[in-house]
Amino acid sequence: MVGALPGESSHYGNSESGPSRSSQDRPEDGGRWYFSRKEIEENSPSRRDNIDLKKEMYLRKSYCTFLQDLGMRLKVPQVTIATAIIFCHRFFIRQSHVKNDRRTIATVCMFLAGKVEETPRPLKDVILVSYEIMHKKDPAAAQRIKQKEVYEQQKELILLGERAVLATLGFDLNVHHPYKPLVEAIKKFKVAQNALAQVAWNFVNDGLRTSLCLQFKPHHIAAGAIFLAAKFLKVKLPSDGEKVWWQEFDVTPRQLEG
Structure with missing residues (x-):
């Protein structure tokens, strides 16, 4: 089990376990990432782990809000934020919220989106800002994350999460926006x-x-x-x-x- 963030008992799943796509879907046009509403609402990995639809919708909006805040503080364009959100959506259509901390996964997705959209931010900056948002009600958080031991622990979580996200996405980082x-x-x-x-x-x-x-x-x-x-x-x-x-x-x- 990979160490979870404070207050959340989670680990990362590496196997694809969400709704499956037909072999006729073409990866080059993103066909593997389109599902029916019924598939999304009834067959998600989180549903199989007893998270109901209402709760999953809340969790989805929660990591979207987190990413919007993170992206704005990192001063990245809206397109980069949108890419990070889509990476997150794609991850959680394959993996359960029970086994994966949404904020850690979201932080990973922002880091990856920055590279994909050619608006990269240093990993250290992403980790520092992310941690401060996670613990925004704790005045001491901004100083605590600057301690080497705390920072290294967070860095390890993000690097482990990056491997999980890349594996779950099948290294498919191709995203088109409206x-x-x-x-x-x-x-x-x-x-x-x-x-x-x-x-x-x-x-x-x-x-x-x-x-x-x-x-x-x-x-x-x-x-x-x-x-x-x-x-x-x-x-x-x-x-x-x-x-x-x-x-x-x-x-x-x-x-x-x-």
Whole structure:
């Protein structure tokens, strides 16, 4: 058993134990990381360890909030934070919360995301800031983590966690986000571009706290965010002749309404 963070009895699982994907799924398009809502809600490793859906949703939002705070304090771009969150989602669709400390895994995912998105932060900085957030109610935490013994213990946890995350992800660190297709589409609309982009961007960020990225591809999420933003702002999206805007995203009106 790998040492857990204070207050949490956890260890790391290395075997993939979540919903399985067909061999027909293509790794290059991320097919291995898409699941039905039923698979996510009923067949997760955490469910088999007696964590109910409501609790798992809380844990998911908890590590997303942690990563948003960690990323902002480390001054990394939102895309890096989003990548870290997706790594975490993918890890916990394969591994149980019972056996893995979510904050340690989240810290690992931020460290990896920084490297993947070419916005790396030194491991020491990631560990120090992460520890301070974990113990934000403890005024002495900021000084305690600077003690060599405490720091080395945390470093060992993160390095062990990194191996577990990489093994669970199958070293697949390829992530695409809805941001680019969203912005490119809105540029073509020529109506309320700034407001539409901002609201749609916020919807994408809100969606990160859910399992949407495990159910839908980035361009589908982008289309949904634009659709919701237009409804929120009461903006009529333009159509070009017989081709309407959503056809570009390979979605149907029924999917958008759903």
